[in-house]
Amino acid sequence: MANKLWDKGFKEDERIDAFTVGNDRELDHELAPYDIMGTMAHITMLESVGLLSKEDLDKLLPVLKELYSSACKGELYVEEDVEDIHSQIELMLTRRLGDVGKKVHTGRSRNDQVLVDLKLYARAEIENTVHKVESLFNTLQEASERYKDVLIPGYTHLQVAMPSSFGLWFGAYAESLCDDLSIMKAAWDVVNLNPLGSAAGYGSSAPLNRTLTTVLLGFEDLDYNSVYAQMTRGKMERAVAFAYSSVAETVGRLAMDGCLFSSQNFGFIHLPDALTTGSSIMPHKKNPDVFELIRAKCNKLQSLPQQIMMIMNNLPVGYFRDLAAAWSSSGPGGMKSHSPLPNPMGCDWSCDRRLADTACRRPATRRRLQTTDRSSTAWLSADGYSPASARGDTGCSSVSARRRGCG
Numbered sequence: 474m475a476n477k478l479w480d481k482g483f484k485e486d487e488r489i490d491a492f493t494v495g496n497d498r499e500l501d502h503e504l505a506p507y508d509i510m511g512t513m514a515h516i517t518m519l520e521s522v523g524l525l526s527k528e529d530l531d532k533l534l535p536v537l538k539e540l541y542s543s544a545c546k547g548e549l550y551v552e553e554d555v556e557d558i559h560s561q562i563e564l565m566l567t568r569r570l571g572d573v574g575k576k577v578h579t580g581r582s583r584n585d586q587v588l589v590d591l592k593l594y595a596r597a598e599i600e601n602t603v604h605k606v607e608s609l610f611n612t613l614q615e616a617s618e619r620y621k622d623v624l625i626p627g628y629t630h631l632q633v634a635m636p637s638s639f640g641l642w643f644g645a646y647a648e649s650l651c652d653d654l655s656i657m658k659a660a661w662d663v664v665n666l667n668p669l670g671s672a673a674g675y676g677s678s679a680p681l682n683r684t685l686t687t688v689l690l691g692f693e694d695l696d697y698n699s700v701y702a703q704m705t706r707g708k709m710e711r712a713v714a715f716a717y718s719s720v721a722e723t724v725g726r727l728a729m730d731g732c733l734f735s736s737q738n739f740g741f742i743h744l745p746d747a748l749t750t751g752s753s754i755m756p757h758k759k760n761p762d763v764f765e766l767i768r769a770k771c772n773k774l775q776s777l778p779q780q781i782m783m784i785m786n787n788l789p790v791g792y793f794r795d796l797a798a799a800w801s802s803s804g805p806g807g808m809k810s811h812s813p814l815p816n817p818m819g820c821d822w823s824c825d826r827r828l829a830d831t832a833c834r835r836p837a838t839r840r841r842l843q844t845t846d847r848s849s850t851a852w853l854s855a856d857g858y859s860p861a862s863a864r865g866d867t868g869c870s871s872v873s874a875r876r877r878g879c880g
Contacts, residue, residue: 501551501558505544507593508558511586512577513537514689515669518682519579529573536569559586580679582672584703584792589669591706593690595713596664599657606657606720610650617644625741642730649723653716660716663709667692671702674792706796707785714777725771731764 501508516533519525540562543549551561566574621640626633667690670676670683676699687695696702734741744761752758781799788795 501561502547502549504590504594505549505558505562506541507590507597508562508586509537509541509544510593510690511589511669512562513541514686515581516577517689518685519576521685522680522682524579524679525576529576532570532573533566533577536566540565558590559583580672580677580681581669582677584673585668585671588671588702588706589667589690592664592666592668592692592709595709596661599661599664599713599716602717602720603654603657606650606654609724610647613643613647613650617641617647646723646727650720653719653723656719657716660712662693663705663712665693666696666705667694668696668702668705671696671699674700674703700790703792704790706792707781707788707799710799711778711781711785714774714781718775718778721771721774725768725775728764728768728771732761732768735761735764 513534516525516530516537520527520530540549549561551558552564555561555564563574563577566577568574617640619640620643621638623639625637625639625642627635627637627641667683667687669686669690670681683695696705731742733739735744744759746759748761748763749759750762751760784795784799
Protein backbone atom coordinates (compact mmCIF):
# COMPACT_ATOMS: atom_id res chain seq x y z
CA MET A 474 0.00 0.00 0.00
CA ALA A 475 1.22 3.50 -0.83
CA ASN A 476 2.34 5.58 2.12
CA LYS A 477 0.10 8.41 3.19
CA LEU A 478 1.43 11.97 3.00
CA TRP A 479 1.15 12.11 6.79
CA ASP A 480 2.58 8.60 7.37
CA LYS A 481 4.07 8.25 10.90
CA GLY A 482 5.57 4.80 10.54
CA PHE A 483 2.71 2.77 12.00
CA LYS A 484 -0.32 1.05 10.53
CA GLU A 485 -3.68 2.39 11.61
CA ASP A 486 -6.74 0.23 12.26
CA GLU A 487 -8.43 -0.60 8.94
CA ARG A 488 -11.78 0.39 10.43
CA ILE A 489 -10.43 3.85 11.19
CA ASP A 490 -9.13 4.13 7.65
CA ALA A 491 -12.51 3.11 6.18
CA PHE A 492 -14.38 5.54 8.45
CA THR A 493 -12.15 8.56 7.90
CA VAL A 494 -11.68 8.08 4.15
CA GLY A 495 -15.29 7.15 3.39
CA ASN A 496 -16.16 8.06 -0.19
CA ASP A 497 -13.36 10.62 -0.49
CA ARG A 498 -11.82 8.75 -3.40
CA GLU A 499 -14.99 9.12 -5.48
CA LEU A 500 -15.32 12.81 -4.61
CA ASP A 501 -11.63 13.41 -5.29
CA HIS A 502 -12.17 12.23 -8.86
CA GLU A 503 -13.85 15.60 -9.47
CA LEU A 504 -10.89 17.47 -7.99
CA ALA A 505 -8.17 15.79 -10.05
CA PRO A 506 -7.77 18.44 -12.80
CA TYR A 507 -7.73 21.25 -10.25
CA ASP A 508 -5.20 19.52 -8.02
CA ILE A 509 -2.88 19.18 -11.00
CA MET A 510 -3.39 22.84 -11.95
CA GLY A 511 -2.50 23.89 -8.42
CA THR A 512 0.60 21.69 -8.44
CA MET A 513 1.78 23.12 -11.76
CA ALA A 514 1.43 26.66 -10.47
CA HIS A 515 3.12 25.74 -7.18
CA ILE A 516 6.21 24.13 -8.74
CA THR A 517 6.54 26.98 -11.23
CA MET A 518 6.67 29.31 -8.25
CA LEU A 519 9.14 27.03 -6.43
CA GLU A 520 11.51 27.23 -9.40
CA SER A 521 11.21 31.02 -9.52
CA VAL A 522 12.36 31.36 -5.87
CA GLY A 523 15.17 28.81 -6.16
CA LEU A 524 13.50 25.93 -4.27
CA LEU A 525 13.29 23.74 -7.37
CA SER A 526 15.81 23.45 -10.19
CA LYS A 527 14.93 24.30 -13.76
CA GLU A 528 15.91 20.77 -14.70
CA ASP A 529 13.42 19.27 -12.24
CA LEU A 530 10.68 21.66 -13.35
CA ASP A 531 11.23 20.64 -16.98
CA LYS A 532 10.82 16.99 -15.95
CA LEU A 533 7.69 17.54 -13.86
CA LEU A 534 5.61 19.79 -16.10
CA PRO A 535 5.27 17.46 -19.12
CA VAL A 536 4.15 14.57 -16.89
CA LEU A 537 1.69 16.79 -15.05
CA LYS A 538 0.25 17.92 -18.37
CA GLU A 539 -0.29 14.31 -19.37
CA LEU A 540 -2.03 13.65 -16.06
CA TYR A 541 -4.12 16.80 -16.50
CA SER A 542 -5.29 15.60 -19.91
CA SER A 543 -6.24 12.22 -18.43
CA ALA A 544 -8.05 13.89 -15.54
CA CYS A 545 -10.07 16.12 -17.89
CA LYS A 546 -11.15 13.01 -19.79
CA GLY A 547 -12.24 11.36 -16.53
CA GLU A 548 -9.54 8.71 -16.81
CA LEU A 549 -7.59 9.47 -13.63
CA TYR A 550 -8.80 7.62 -10.55
CA VAL A 551 -7.54 7.12 -7.02
CA GLU A 552 -6.27 3.58 -6.65
CA GLU A 553 -7.80 1.36 -4.00
CA ASP A 554 -4.83 1.46 -1.63
CA VAL A 555 -4.16 5.20 -2.06
CA GLU A 556 -5.67 7.67 0.39
CA ASP A 557 -6.71 10.55 -1.87
CA ILE A 558 -6.12 12.31 -5.19
CA HIS A 559 -3.17 14.31 -3.82
CA SER A 560 -1.36 11.12 -2.84
CA GLN A 561 -2.33 9.50 -6.15
CA ILE A 562 -0.81 12.27 -8.26
CA GLU A 563 2.39 12.35 -6.21
CA LEU A 564 2.60 8.55 -6.47
CA MET A 565 2.23 8.67 -10.26
CA LEU A 566 4.94 11.31 -10.47
CA THR A 567 7.38 9.27 -8.38
CA ARG A 568 6.66 6.16 -10.47
CA ARG A 569 7.70 8.11 -13.57
CA LEU A 570 10.39 10.40 -12.19
CA GLY A 571 11.60 8.88 -8.93
CA ASP A 572 12.29 11.20 -5.99
CA VAL A 573 11.82 14.27 -8.19
CA GLY A 574 8.08 13.58 -7.94
CA LYS A 575 8.17 14.10 -4.18
CA LYS A 576 9.43 17.66 -4.57
CA VAL A 577 5.98 18.94 -5.60
CA HIS A 578 5.01 18.99 -1.91
CA THR A 579 7.82 21.38 -0.91
CA GLY A 580 6.48 24.36 1.04
CA ARG A 581 2.93 23.08 0.82
CA SER A 582 0.59 21.43 3.29
CA ARG A 583 -2.26 19.21 2.24
CA ASN A 584 -4.51 21.81 3.90
CA ASP A 585 -3.76 24.63 1.47
CA GLN A 586 -3.48 22.11 -1.36
CA VAL A 587 -7.03 20.88 -0.76
CA LEU A 588 -8.38 24.38 -0.27
CA VAL A 589 -7.00 25.66 -3.56
CA ASP A 590 -8.48 22.58 -5.28
CA LEU A 591 -11.90 23.32 -3.80
CA LYS A 592 -11.77 26.97 -4.82
CA LEU A 593 -10.73 26.16 -8.38
CA TYR A 594 -13.47 23.53 -8.57
CA ALA A 595 -16.11 25.89 -7.14
CA ARG A 596 -15.04 28.64 -9.52
CA ALA A 597 -15.41 26.38 -12.55
CA GLU A 598 -18.83 25.16 -11.39
CA ILE A 599 -20.06 28.70 -10.76
CA GLU A 600 -18.99 29.72 -14.25
CA ASN A 601 -20.71 26.68 -15.75
CA THR A 602 -23.89 27.40 -13.81
CA VAL A 603 -23.91 31.08 -14.79
CA HIS A 604 -23.98 30.11 -18.47
CA LYS A 605 -26.89 27.73 -17.84
CA VAL A 606 -28.79 30.37 -15.90
CA GLU A 607 -28.13 32.85 -18.69
CA SER A 608 -29.62 30.40 -21.20
CA LEU A 609 -32.75 30.00 -19.08
CA PHE A 610 -32.95 33.77 -18.63
CA ASN A 611 -32.86 34.31 -22.39
CA THR A 612 -35.58 31.71 -22.92
CA LEU A 613 -37.80 33.29 -20.29
CA GLN A 614 -37.21 36.81 -21.58
CA GLU A 615 -38.02 35.80 -25.15
CA ALA A 616 -41.21 34.11 -23.94
CA SER A 617 -42.07 37.23 -21.95
CA GLU A 618 -42.00 39.33 -25.09
CA ARG A 619 -43.76 36.73 -27.22
CA TYR A 620 -46.66 36.15 -24.83
CA LYS A 621 -47.04 39.60 -23.34
CA ASP A 622 -50.56 39.91 -24.83
CA VAL A 623 -51.73 36.47 -23.70
CA LEU A 624 -53.83 36.85 -20.58
CA ILE A 625 -53.67 34.83 -17.41
CA PRO A 626 -55.32 35.46 -14.03
CA GLY A 627 -53.19 37.13 -11.40
CA TYR A 628 -53.53 35.46 -8.00
CA THR A 629 -53.13 36.41 -4.36
CA HIS A 630 -53.80 33.79 -1.68
CA LEU A 631 -54.48 31.42 -4.62
CA GLN A 632 -57.60 33.49 -5.27
CA VAL A 633 -58.20 35.20 -8.61
CA ALA A 634 -57.19 38.81 -8.06
CA MET A 635 -56.52 40.88 -11.21
CA PRO A 636 -55.84 40.33 -14.92
CA SER A 637 -52.22 39.56 -15.71
CA SER A 638 -50.34 38.03 -18.64
CA PHE A 639 -47.96 35.26 -19.49
CA GLY A 640 -45.52 38.02 -20.41
CA LEU A 641 -45.46 39.28 -16.84
CA TRP A 642 -45.23 35.74 -15.49
CA PHE A 643 -42.25 34.75 -17.66
CA GLY A 644 -40.59 38.10 -17.06
CA ALA A 645 -40.92 37.78 -13.30
CA TYR A 646 -38.86 34.60 -13.25
CA ALA A 647 -36.33 36.09 -15.69
CA GLU A 648 -35.80 39.03 -13.35
CA SER A 649 -35.59 36.74 -10.34
CA LEU A 650 -32.68 34.92 -12.00
CA CYS A 651 -30.83 38.22 -12.29
CA ASP A 652 -31.02 38.73 -8.53
CA ASP A 653 -29.85 35.14 -8.12
CA LEU A 654 -26.79 35.93 -10.23
CA SER A 655 -26.01 38.93 -8.03
CA ILE A 656 -25.82 36.49 -5.12
CA MET A 657 -23.78 34.09 -7.26
CA LYS A 658 -21.34 36.92 -8.00
CA ALA A 659 -20.92 37.52 -4.26
CA ALA A 660 -20.10 33.82 -3.82
CA TRP A 661 -17.63 34.09 -6.71
CA ASP A 662 -15.86 36.94 -4.93
CA VAL A 663 -15.50 34.81 -1.78
CA VAL A 664 -14.14 31.89 -3.81
CA ASN A 665 -11.77 33.86 -6.02
CA LEU A 666 -9.00 34.42 -3.44
CA ASN A 667 -5.79 32.40 -3.34
CA PRO A 668 -5.08 30.33 -0.18
CA LEU A 669 -1.98 28.59 -1.59
CA GLY A 670 1.04 29.24 0.65
CA SER A 671 -0.96 29.42 3.87
CA ALA A 672 0.12 25.80 4.54
CA ALA A 673 -1.73 24.31 7.52
CA GLY A 674 -2.95 27.75 8.56
CA TYR A 675 0.26 29.20 9.98
CA GLY A 676 2.30 29.89 6.87
CA SER A 677 5.59 28.42 5.73
CA SER A 678 9.21 29.22 6.52
CA ALA A 679 10.02 28.84 2.81
CA PRO A 680 10.34 32.07 0.78
CA LEU A 681 7.16 31.43 -1.23
CA ASN A 682 5.91 33.92 -3.82
CA ARG A 683 2.15 33.80 -3.25
CA THR A 684 1.54 36.64 -5.67
CA LEU A 685 2.91 34.54 -8.52
CA THR A 686 0.61 31.59 -7.82
CA THR A 687 -2.28 34.04 -7.55
CA VAL A 688 -1.56 35.26 -11.07
CA LEU A 689 -0.93 31.79 -12.50
CA LEU A 690 -4.21 30.42 -11.17
CA GLY A 691 -6.24 33.45 -12.16
CA PHE A 692 -7.31 34.43 -8.64
CA GLU A 693 -8.39 38.01 -8.05
CA ASP A 694 -6.28 38.38 -4.91
CA LEU A 695 -4.80 36.56 -1.90
CA ASP A 696 -6.26 35.26 1.30
CA TYR A 697 -3.70 37.37 3.14
CA ASN A 698 -4.03 36.04 6.67
CA SER A 699 -2.85 32.43 6.74
CA VAL A 700 -5.06 31.56 9.71
CA TYR A 701 -8.13 32.98 8.02
CA ALA A 702 -7.26 31.20 4.77
CA GLN A 703 -7.98 27.91 6.51
CA MET A 704 -11.02 29.39 8.25
CA THR A 705 -12.56 29.88 4.80
CA ARG A 706 -13.08 26.12 4.63
CA GLY A 707 -16.76 25.60 5.20
CA LYS A 708 -17.49 29.30 4.96
CA MET A 709 -16.63 29.25 1.28
CA GLU A 710 -18.77 26.15 0.69
CA ARG A 711 -21.68 27.73 2.54
CA ALA A 712 -21.47 30.92 0.45
CA VAL A 713 -21.54 28.89 -2.75
CA ALA A 714 -24.34 26.66 -1.46
CA PHE A 715 -26.40 29.72 -0.57
CA ALA A 716 -25.94 31.10 -4.09
CA TYR A 717 -27.07 27.80 -5.56
CA SER A 718 -30.02 27.69 -3.19
CA SER A 719 -31.12 31.10 -4.46
CA VAL A 720 -31.18 29.84 -8.05
CA ALA A 721 -32.94 26.71 -6.82
CA GLU A 722 -35.65 28.78 -5.17
CA THR A 723 -36.45 30.55 -8.44
CA VAL A 724 -36.36 27.39 -10.55
CA GLY A 725 -38.34 25.43 -7.94
CA ARG A 726 -41.11 28.02 -7.88
CA LEU A 727 -41.22 28.03 -11.66
CA ALA A 728 -41.53 24.25 -11.63
CA MET A 729 -44.32 24.49 -9.04
CA ASP A 730 -46.22 26.93 -11.26
CA GLY A 731 -45.76 24.51 -14.14
CA CYS A 732 -47.33 21.71 -12.11
CA LEU A 733 -50.16 23.91 -10.92
CA PHE A 734 -50.99 25.62 -14.19
CA SER A 735 -50.97 22.36 -16.16
CA SER A 736 -53.51 20.71 -13.86
CA GLN A 737 -57.11 20.38 -14.99
CA ASN A 738 -58.27 22.83 -12.33
CA PHE A 739 -56.24 25.59 -13.98
CA GLY A 740 -55.56 24.44 -17.53
CA PHE A 741 -53.38 27.39 -18.50
CA ILE A 742 -50.51 25.23 -19.75
CA HIS A 743 -50.75 22.21 -22.05
CA LEU A 744 -47.75 19.88 -21.81
CA PRO A 745 -46.75 17.90 -24.91
CA ASP A 746 -47.21 14.15 -24.48
CA ALA A 747 -43.46 13.62 -24.89
CA LEU A 748 -42.77 15.72 -21.75
CA THR A 749 -45.17 13.83 -19.50
CA THR A 750 -45.52 10.38 -17.96
CA GLY A 751 -48.59 8.19 -17.60
CA SER A 752 -50.39 6.04 -15.08
CA SER A 753 -50.59 2.26 -14.89
CA ILE A 754 -54.29 2.38 -13.95
CA MET A 755 -55.55 5.74 -15.25
CA PRO A 756 -54.82 6.00 -18.99
CA HIS A 757 -56.05 9.58 -19.24
CA LYS A 758 -53.31 10.90 -16.97
CA LYS A 759 -50.48 13.13 -18.24
CA ASN A 760 -48.23 13.71 -15.25
CA PRO A 761 -45.67 16.58 -15.01
CA ASP A 762 -42.97 14.36 -13.48
CA VAL A 763 -40.13 16.49 -14.89
CA PHE A 764 -41.38 19.60 -13.12
CA GLU A 765 -42.01 17.60 -9.95
CA LEU A 766 -38.49 16.16 -9.86
CA ILE A 767 -36.99 19.58 -10.56
CA ARG A 768 -39.02 20.94 -7.66
CA ALA A 769 -37.76 18.17 -5.36
CA LYS A 770 -34.12 18.64 -6.37
CA CYS A 771 -34.42 22.40 -5.89
CA ASN A 772 -35.77 21.82 -2.38
CA LYS A 773 -32.77 19.60 -1.62
CA LEU A 774 -30.39 22.27 -2.86
CA GLN A 775 -32.05 24.83 -0.60
CA SER A 776 -31.21 22.70 2.43
CA LEU A 777 -27.44 22.72 1.76
CA PRO A 778 -26.55 26.05 3.44
CA GLN A 779 -28.25 24.92 6.64
CA GLN A 780 -26.40 21.59 6.60
CA ILE A 781 -23.04 23.29 6.20
CA MET A 782 -23.86 25.89 8.86
CA MET A 783 -24.60 23.14 11.37
CA ILE A 784 -21.26 21.45 10.58
CA MET A 785 -19.42 24.74 11.10
CA ASN A 786 -21.48 26.04 14.01
CA ASN A 787 -19.23 25.22 16.97
CA LEU A 788 -15.74 24.92 15.45
CA PRO A 789 -12.93 27.00 16.98
CA VAL A 790 -10.07 28.51 14.97
CA GLY A 791 -7.95 26.14 12.87
CA TYR A 792 -8.54 23.12 10.68
CA PHE A 793 -10.72 20.18 11.71
CA ARG A 794 -11.76 17.04 9.87
CA ASP A 795 -15.39 18.17 10.23
CA LEU A 796 -14.67 20.46 7.29
CA ALA A 797 -14.41 17.49 4.94
CA ALA A 798 -18.10 16.88 5.59
CA ALA A 799 -18.88 20.40 4.38
CA TRP A 800 -17.17 19.57 1.08
CA SER A 801 -19.01 16.27 0.69
CA SER A 802 -22.30 18.15 1.20
CA SER A 803 -21.61 20.98 -1.23
CA GLY A 804 -19.31 19.29 -3.74
CA PRO A 805 -20.38 16.96 -6.57
CA GLY A 806 -23.55 16.00 -4.70
CA GLY A 807 -24.73 19.56 -4.22
CA MET A 808 -22.77 22.20 -6.05
CA LYS A 809 -22.33 20.39 -9.34
CA SER A 810 -25.09 21.35 -11.71
CA HIS A 811 -25.95 18.04 -13.38
CA SER A 812 -29.71 18.59 -13.44
CA PRO A 813 -30.94 20.58 -16.44
CA LEU A 814 -32.79 23.81 -15.84
CA PRO A 815 -36.39 23.58 -17.06
CA ASN A 816 -37.11 25.07 -20.47
CA PRO A 817 -40.64 26.49 -20.46
CA MET A 818 -40.61 26.75 -24.27
CA GLY A 819 -41.10 22.99 -24.39
CA CYS A 820 -44.75 23.62 -23.55
CA ASP A 821 -47.76 24.86 -25.49
CA TRP A 822 -48.84 27.90 -23.51
CA SER A 823 -52.44 29.09 -23.41
CA CYS A 824 -54.78 30.91 -21.06
CA ASP A 825 -58.42 31.76 -20.54
CA ARG A 826 -58.96 34.94 -22.59
CA ARG A 827 -62.36 35.55 -21.03
CA LEU A 828 -60.75 37.22 -18.04
CA ALA A 829 -60.28 40.55 -19.81
CA ASP A 830 -61.10 42.10 -23.13
CA THR A 831 -57.76 43.80 -23.62
CA ALA A 832 -54.25 42.52 -23.17
CA CYS A 833 -51.77 43.90 -20.70
CA ARG A 834 -49.51 46.19 -22.75
CA ARG A 835 -46.77 46.69 -20.22
CA PRO A 836 -43.67 44.72 -21.23
CA ALA A 837 -41.84 42.78 -18.58
CA THR A 838 -38.79 44.29 -16.94
CA ARG A 839 -35.71 43.49 -18.97
CA ARG A 840 -32.27 42.64 -17.77
CA ARG A 841 -29.22 41.50 -19.62
CA LEU A 842 -26.38 39.37 -18.44
CA GLN A 843 -22.84 40.19 -19.42
CA THR A 844 -20.12 37.56 -19.41
CA THR A 845 -16.70 37.15 -20.92
CA ASP A 846 -15.52 34.09 -22.76
CA ARG A 847 -11.94 34.18 -21.52
CA SER A 848 -10.87 31.16 -19.54
CA SER A 849 -9.61 31.19 -16.00
CA THR A 850 -7.11 28.53 -17.06
CA ALA A 851 -5.62 30.47 -19.96
CA TRP A 852 -2.13 29.70 -18.73
CA LEU A 853 -2.69 25.96 -19.18
CA SER A 854 -2.31 25.83 -22.94
CA ALA A 855 -2.19 22.74 -25.10
CA ASP A 856 1.23 23.65 -26.43
CA GLY A 857 2.86 24.39 -23.14
CA TYR A 858 2.66 25.91 -19.74
CA SER A 859 2.62 29.67 -20.24
CA PRO A 860 1.81 31.68 -17.12
CA ALA A 861 -0.37 34.70 -17.77
CA SER A 862 -2.24 37.09 -15.58
CA ALA A 863 -5.80 35.86 -15.60
CA ARG A 864 -7.20 37.76 -12.65
CA GLY A 865 -10.73 38.85 -13.33
CA ASP A 866 -10.82 37.02 -16.66
CA THR A 867 -13.16 34.21 -15.67
CA GLY A 868 -16.63 34.29 -17.16
CA CYS A 869 -18.41 34.75 -13.87
CA SER A 870 -16.17 37.52 -12.64
CA SER A 871 -17.78 40.07 -14.93
CA VAL A 872 -21.37 38.87 -14.68
CA SER A 873 -23.67 41.77 -14.02
CA ALA A 874 -27.40 42.28 -14.14
CA ARG A 875 -28.63 45.61 -15.48
CA ARG A 876 -32.16 46.73 -14.88
CA ARG A 877 -34.12 48.62 -17.48
CA GLY A 878 -37.30 50.49 -16.79
CA CYS A 879 -40.69 49.13 -17.76
CA GLY A 880 -42.29 50.53 -20.89
